[in-house]
Amino acid sequence: MLKYIVLLTSFFVFFSCGSSKNNSTIPENAPEWVSKTPLSNFNYIGIGMAPKSSSDYREKAQKMALTEISNSISVTVSSNNSLNVFQYDDTFNEFYRMNSMVSSAAFLEGYDIVDIFETENYYYTYLSLSKQKHQQLRKARINKALEASIFKFDYAKKLTAEKDFSEAIKQQILALEDISEFLNEDLRYTENQIEKPYVSLLMNTIFTNLNQIEILFPVKQLNIKHAADPKDINIESITIKSQNKTLSNIPVSISYSWQPGQSLDLVSESNGTISLVIPRNCSKNNSEKITAILDTYSLVKNLSQNRVVQKIFENYQSKKFELSIAKQLPVIELDIFLIDKSKKNLNALEDELFQIFSADYFTLASRKAKKDFTITIESKKIENLQVNGKISTKLESRIKITNSSNHIVYQEILYNIIGIGSSTELAEQDALQSLMDKIKMVNYTVMVQSML
Secondary structure (H helix, E strand, O other), rough: HHHHHHHHHHHHHHHHHOOOOOOOOOOOOEEEEEEEHOOOOOEEEEEEEEEEOOHHHHHHHHHHHHHHHHHHHHHHHHOOOOOOOOOOOOOHHHHHHHHHHHHHHHHHHOOEEEEEEEOOOOEEEEEEHHHHHHHHHHHEEEEEEHHHHHHHHHHHHHHHHHOOHHHHHHHHHHHHHHHHHHOOOOOOEEEOOEEEHHHHHHHHEEEEEEOOOOEEEEOOEEEEOOOOOOOOEEEEEEEEOOEEEEEEEEEEEEEOOOOOOOOEEEEEOOOOOEEEEEEOOOOOOOEEEEEEEEEHHHHHHHHOOHHHHHHHHOEEEEEEEEEEEEEEEOOEEEEEEOOOOOOOHHHHHHHHHHHHHHOOOOOOOOOOOOOOOOEEEEEEEEEEEEEEEEEEEEEEEEEEEEEEOOOEEEEEEEEEEEEEEHHHHHHHHHHHHHHHHHHHHHHHHHHHHHHO
16 A cells, blocks of 8 residues: 555655656667666665756756655655554555655655766656665764754753643654654653663653643533523633643633533633633523633644644544533413403413423422513404304413513414314413414524523
């Protein structure tokens, strides 16, 4: 699979440079290396070609030759090394290998120009890189990167001892950035005269520090009384800490259980806190929760532009910190009657309507529980018709919800409520049941939200 990707990459680079080596473009007097890349046990060989139609054809040909050398090196490295230090899936490992290929082409040095051949339309270049020289130069680059990384790592330990955790994490991420090209190398770190695998040590230290970050809510449980509390509720202050030290500029993602699929992105202020204004929760559940997590990917992305470093933390799962919310839904009183204030045969309908509300955690008013809202349903007969021994009754109904201050929070008039029965009384009961069915299907959700 990797060989296929390498060959495919080479083809695209080759094609983008303008042409390919084929017999129709190679003159008879061309040296053999133009049509066939030489083989060597001691050198990496790269042949590049570019049409002279562009002004930078020399640079394009050289880039092609360097890519060919880089691909040869990458195949050799990939066959001898594996990225065992990370427990990531094949997608990350393949990303890392392909990224290493690109990086290798950009940093190739110490190569020689063996030969050049030109025609009227094409330019060819033959580059050679000593394998021994390349190893020496690569080892020097690895040592330099490791030295820079360890300097930052040791500095981060000093910052950690001084409880400057934000800066310590930054230095550790930058230390990882220094060696991002060499994560599959056997890098070593000596601590207390004990030699340790450096990449594992660095990564474990970073993850340990990230796991020590806590998001603390000011209360263990937030109690909301819907009828009395304001529409928007402030939560101050949510504190971001590590080992009892507040942390500034830490990105946090907030989500609400009643708004699935949505999140709010915040950053801790200089005092290590964030504040929330909770939007009105119009769900009918009497318990909800707010979830806060450290946005590790954004934190790393703000500290490093290195794509390998960012990719490592792309799927990192941070700890969740939750604030439970206990909701007390309103106390309601029901009044259902005909326009003449008659309550004849309406008790059953009141019970049915309250059963619906109580299923959504509303409480019926009593002497001990004072009402927060009154739901009034008034109905009047518009017409009575008798056809073939059946009575048809048409009602017009008004729904009104008032709060404890007698202010109307919801009002709706329902027309053409029809009932049919063998008597006037049965027709009225059927019409009232039709009214109840329409309320349940059409009006109920809006009525509930007007009281939340």
